[in-house]
Amino acid sequence: MRSVTSTLLQRGNTMLDEMTNTRSMDREVVAFRVAGQDFCIDIMSVREIRGWTETTILPHAQRYVKGVINLRGSVVPVVDLSERLGLGQIEPGPRHVIIITVIGSQTVGLLAEVVSDILTVNDNTMQPVPEIASESARAYISGVVVAEEKMIRKIDLARVLPTSGKEAA
Amino acid sequence: MSLVISDDFRDSFFQECEDLLEAMNDGFRLMADDQHEMETVHAVFRAVHSIKGGAGAFGLDALVDFAHHFETALDKLRSGKLELDDDVMSLFQRCGDHLADLVVAARDGAEPAADVSAQLHTDLEEIIGTPRDEGTEAPDFMPLGLDMDLSLPSMSLPGQRSFVIEFEAFPELFRSGNEPALLFRTLSRLGTLSVEAETDKIPALDALDGAQPHVTWRLTLETESSEGEIAEVFEFVEGLCRLEITEMDAPELPIEAGPLPTLEELTGGAPTLEEIVETEDAPAKTARAAKPGAAKPENASKAAGATIRVDLERVDKLINLVGELVIKEAMLSQSINQMGLPSESDVSVGLESLKQLAGEIQEGVMAIRAQPVKPMFQRMSRIVREAGTATGKRVRLITQGEHTEVDKTVIERLVDPLTHMIRNAVDHGLETPEDRRAAGKPEEGTVILSAAHRSGRVMIDISDDGAGINRPKVRKLAEEKGLISPDAELSPAEIDNLLFLPGFSSKDEVSALSGRGVGLDVARSEVQALGGRVSITSTPGEGTTFSISLPLTLAVLEGMVFDVAGQTMVVPITAIQETLQPKTAEIQPIGQDGRVVVNRDKLVPIVDLGEVFGFRRAPESLDNHVLLLVETDNNRRCALIVDGIQDQRQVVIKSLESNYGHVQGIAAATILGDGRIALIIDPDGIIRDAGGHAVGDFHFAATG
Numbered sequence: 001m002r003s004v005t006s007t008l009l010q011r012g013n014t015m016l017d018e019m020t021n022t023r024s025m026d027r028e029v030v031a032f033r034v035a036g037q038d039f040c041i042d043i044m045s046v047r048e049i050r051g052w053t054e055t056t057i058l059p060h061a062q063r064y065v066k067g068v069i070n071l072r073g074s075v076v077p078v079v080d081l082s083e084r085l086g087l088g089q090i091e092p093g094p095r096h097v098i099i100i101t102v103i104g105s106q107t108v109g110l111l112a113e114v115v116s117d118i119l120t121v122n123d124n125t126m127q128p129v130p131e132i133a134s135e136s137a138r139a140y141i142s143g144v145v146v147a148e149e150k151m152i153r154k155i156d157l158a159r160v161l162p163t164s165g166k167e168a169a
Numbered sequence: 170m171s172l173v174i175s176d177d178f179r180d181s182f183f184q185e186c187e188d189l190l191e192a193m194n195d196g197f198r199l200m201a202d203d204q205h206e207m208e209t210v211h212a213v214f215r216a217v218h219s220i221k222g223g224a225g226a227f228g229l230d231a232l233v234d235f236a237h238h239f240e241t242a243l244d245k246l247r248s249g250k251l252e253l254d255d256d257v258m259s260l261f262q263r264c265g266d267h268l269a270d271l272v273v274a275a276r277d278g279a280e281p282a283a284d285v286s287a288q289l290h291t292d293l294e295e296i297i298g299t300p301r302d303e304g305t306e307a308p309d310f311m312p313l314g315l316d317m318d319l320s321l322p323s324m325s326l327p328g329q330r331s332f333v334i335e336f337e338a339f340p341e342l343f344r345s346g347n348e349p350a351l352l353f354r355t356l357s358r359l360g361t362l363s364v365e366a367e368t369d370k371i372p373a374l375d376a377l378d379g380a381q382p383h384v385t386w387r388l389t390l391e392t393e394s395s396e397g398e399i400a401e402v403f404e405f406v407e408g409l410c411r412l413e414i415t416e417m418d419a420p421e422l423p424i425e426a427g428p429l430p431t432l433e434e435l436t437g438g439a440p441t442l443e444e445i446v447e448t449e450d451a452p453a454k455t456a457r458a459a460k461p462g463a464a465k466p467e468n469a470s471k472a473a474g475a476t477i478r479v480d481l482e483r484v485d486k487l488i489n490l491v492g493e494l495v496i497k498e499a500m501l502s503q504s505i506n507q508m509g510l511p512s513e514s515d516v517s518v519g520l521e522s523l524k525q526l527a528g529e530i531q532e533g534v535m536a537i538r539a540q541p542v543k544p545m546f547q548r549m550s551r552i553v554r555e556a557g558t559a560t561g562k563r564v565r566l567i568t569q570g571e572h573t574e575v576d577k578t579v580i581e582r583l584v585d586p587l588t589h590m591i592r593n594a595v596d597h598g599l600e601t602p603e604d605r606r607a608a609g610k611p612e613e614g615t616v617i618l619s620a621a622h623r624s625g626r627v628m629i630d631i632s633d634d635g636a637g638i639n640r641p642k643v644r645k646l647a648e649e650k651g652l653i654s655p656d657a658e659l660s661p662a663e664i665d666n667l668l669f670l671p672g673f674s675s676k677d678e679v680s681a682l683s684g685r686g687v688g689l690d691v692a693r694s695e696v697q698a699l700g701g702r703v704s705i706t707s708t709p710g711e712g713t714t715f716s717i718s719l720p721l722t723l724a725v726l727e728g729m730v731f732d733v734a735g736q737t738m739v740v741p742i743t744a745i746q747e748t749l750q751p752k753t754a755e756i757q758p759i760g761q762d763g764r765v766v767v768n769r770d771k772l773v774p775i776v777d778l779g780e781v782f783g784f785r786r787a788p789e790s791l792d793n794h795v796l797l798l799v800e801t802d803n804n805r806r807c808a809l810i811v812d813g814i815q816d817q818r819q820v821v822i823k824s825l826e827s828n829y830g831h832v833q834g835i836a837a838a839t840i841l842g843d844g845r846i847a848l849i850i851d852p853d854g855i856i857r858d859a860g861g862h863a864v865g866d867f868h869f870a871a872t873g
Contacts, residue, residue, distance in 0.1 A: 056846040057736055058825075059782030060833055068829065068838065070846050073493045075838045077829045107828050162829060 031119050031152055032099065032112040035087035038152045039112075040119065040145075045101045045157055049115055052096040063089065065162055066111055071100060077162060078109040084160055085140055101157060108161050119152070121145045126154065182223045183276045184478065187544075189216040190269050194547045197265055201258050201565075210247040211404065217243060218405075220268065224275065231281035232271045235290070239264045242293045250297075257296055259554075264289050266551050329360065329391050331417040332399060337385040342409035353388065355402050360392025389417075481577070484537050488724055491527075491534045492821040498527045499842035535722050539574035542620045542629070545584060546571045549591050549618055556595035563602060563612055564595050569619035575627050576722045579699055583629075583719070586692035590631050590715050591616065593689065598633035598713050608710065610634065626743065627721060632714040638707040640664045647673065665705045669693050697853055700726070700741070700836070702801070718743075724822055728849060730815040730841070731797070734784035737847045738811075739820055739839055744852040746798045746806065748814065751791035762787065766796060766808050773798065777810040781834060781855055799852040807856045822849065 029040035030049075055067030055078050064083040068075050078098055083089045090096065090111055098109040126143040142156040196213035199205040221236035242261070245251040267285050274281045334356075338349055356362055364386060371383040390399065396414055403412050502520050510517055546568045557564035575583075599605075599614035606612055617632040640661060647653045647667045659667075667673060671690040693703045701719040720726060720743070728739040747768075755767040756775070764775040775796065777787035788794060788810065796808040820839035823846075825832060836851035 054845070056838075056848065057784070058829070058832055058848070059784070059835065065829075068825070068846050070840050070844050073489065073496065073823070073840065075823050075825055075828060075846055105827070 031117045032115045035082040040152045047100045052092045080111045186272045192216045214243045229275045235286045238290050245297045332390045334388040335413040337411040338382045359394045363389045496840045503842040540577045541572045543571040552591050556592045564614045567617045570621045573620035586695040589692040594633040598635040627719045629717040634712040637709040728820045731811040732813045733811045734779035739849045744799045746800045749796040773806045775808045801853045
């Protein structure tokens with residue numbers, strides 16, 4: 001009886017490994033530029049990409065919160081990634097884009113200079129953030145991957161989002 | 170028949186329980202007001218009985234047991250064996266409360282409070298006299314299963330009357346889970362019963378429709394009971410059957426009945442009840458199988474199909490979609506306006522009717538969420554009773570306008586503050602019976618809870634006929650607590666409003682009931698969170714009234730759209746008292762950079778919205794600006810500097826919280842005709858914010 005169970009368990013684990021492996025092998029990411037640097041986020045958390053529209057300014061907000069926009073009836077805050085990462089504020093213009101991302105139940109737009117590509121990256125090639133990077137950059141970056149001769153930083157979305165207005169106020 | 174009952178049925182039982190408890194409470198209120206008729210008592214009895222029946226089907230023993238004792242006492246009342254006095258009434262109300270508790274406990278799978286059940290049971294027995302033998306009467310509704318015991322007494326006594334009962338069941342009777350055999354069994358307890366089934370109408374087997382009953386019955390009953398008591402047996406199937414009860418006059422109806430001894434013979438000759446039940450069993454079962462969920466006695470008088478239960482999520486989705494529609498419509502009409510089409514063009518006319526339709530749809534959808542305040546008011550009558558018992562005061566709650574409809578969310582979130590204010594009215598508002606007598610008032614205090622629609626808002630008033638607010642005492646207390654300075658000059662209304670200050674408790678000693686440190690300020694902020702306001706009026710010796718004014722819905726509001734520092738914003742129209750032109754208004758500087766405007770002989774502090782929100786420094790000259798005079802609950806007023814007023818219109822309220830969070834001074838957001846987002850300001854929050862400087866000179870500096 002026990003041997004049967006353990007065999008089943010083993011088989012289950014192997015299957016699970018295979019499944020996670022295949023998924024991690026081919027992860028698609030959206031790559032974009034902010035303040036001259038390349039970043040990426042998992043494509044599964046991107047809902048859409050739209051051009052810059054004027055935001056409605058939120059009082060008492062952190063500097064990196066550009067305001068809110070109307071996304072088909074919902075109120076969505078826009079985060080200036082450059083400011084959030086400590087790379088200076090973006091003066092947004094018509095060429096800038098807003099990447100609408102969804103994390104959990106929260107929808108947030110990320111302000112970027114340009115979306116460059118959709119890349120397939122292998123999780124095994126993902127490297128930890130070099131120790132020399134600044135503290136603020138490391139806080140929001142979960143890893144680094146080299147693709148097409150560029151170093152692309154993977155953003156830890158959950159940390160970039162404004163967690164609550166209270167924190168921001 | 171399997172007794173595995175799915176959760177759906179369980180849920181619908183508890184939903185029905187809510188309705189039944191409501192009916193019961195309705196009845197109790199009429200009874201307490203001495204306005205009841207016999208039918209009221211019957212209705213209460215039916216409600217309790219139906220709960221018992223349903224609970225039996227789900228095996229909720231504690232509930233069944235208590236409902237059974239309760240029902241027994243109610244039965245005494247309706248048969249006139251029990252006099253309805255104040256004590257009985259109060260016991261019944263406590264029983265009703267406990268029954269509601271048991272229903273909740275059963276629903277949540279919690280442990281029922283057995284000690285309360287036992288106590289009330291003892292009290293009930295005291296009232297109805299001798300305790301009943303537990304064993305003799307098990308709950309007379311069971312899901313299914315008949316054990317018929319027809320040991321009919323065969324003696325015909327003088328003083329007995331004979332009745333012929335014609336009974337024909339409609340299909341609905343079976344569908345609602347009723348069973349003629351059970352009715353006949355009950356009837357047989359009244360006297361000597363003989364049953365005759367008329368089977369002529371049963372069609373041939375191939376033409377038999379199993380869902381249609383084909384058998385009619387003719388019953389003969391010899392009893393000491395009256396015709397009314399016989400009819401009572403059938404009260405649950407009222408409207409579900411054809412029933413004719415005729416009293417037989419022996420000499421006049423020889424064909425049917427004959428003299429009494431003959432009846433005895435008839436009884437012997439007629440098929441026994443069991444046999445008939447056997448005959449009828451097949452169609453009855455078919456009917457029941459068609460809708461097993463209805464296996465509980467339905468209150469026949471309840472109009473079926475008049476209401477439907479809809480998942481709240483579906484309604485909310487619909488409301489969101491309609492909100493989008495309205496926004497889209499506004500955007501469309503704005504772009505069409507920009508095209509400069511003549512106003513009589515087909516497009517403009519079509520757009521206008523579209524606009525109207527969209528508005529009507531919105532109103533209709535909002536109405537779905539609207540609920541009468543009645544259930545909430547009923548909960549309050551319980552609070553009043555409990556508060557009265559705890560404080561040793563006799564209190565009577567009068568409710569008015571309980572059919573007033575308010576948004577469901579508003580009702581739900583109003584329960585806590587209302588509970589607090591009701592307790593407050595009983596505990597602090599009303600005097601002790603001795604004091605009332607001394608003041609020449611009836612010992613029983615009155616609390617009036619009323620609801621009404623008034624100019625697009627809902628007003629809920631809580632009035633007591635107590636002593637009114639003891640203003641000197643309130644003032645003294647506030648001074649002692651350092652809430653006001655001793656030399657502050659306060660109008661009576663301002664003193665009354667001190668009650669809303671955090672940490673204020675006017676009772677000499679903190680009572681267990683309403684003085685728990687959390688005071689009226691908490692109740693008020695809960696109401697404010699709903700976009701409501703609380704005000705207070707009091708007349709010494711006559712009583713105090715708390716008035717809550719609430720928006721009808723949380724989904725739209727009437728707002729004034731204005732510009733400030735390049736941003737478009739909205740202020741709820743209800744907060745605006747008036748708009749002023751600074752050019753003509755009298756503006757005085759106060760302190761370093763404070764300013765006040767004189768309005769109606771009062772000094773109103775001026776606050777620049779642009780500065781409050783950090784958009785700009787306050788402008789030096791106000792000549793090109795407009796002042797919005799806003800007022801908050803405790804009559805605090807404040808003039809907001811804005812750059813210009815655009816429009817007054819209905820705006821759809823959108824949450825900022827879901828994707829971002831709360832912003833100080835901002836109530837919510839909305840979407841304008843051009844698709845941009847505008848923030849809806851929260852005047853209370855702004856005044857609180859600005860309290861540091863500009864408003865600081867005001868009387869209530871301590872509220873901060």
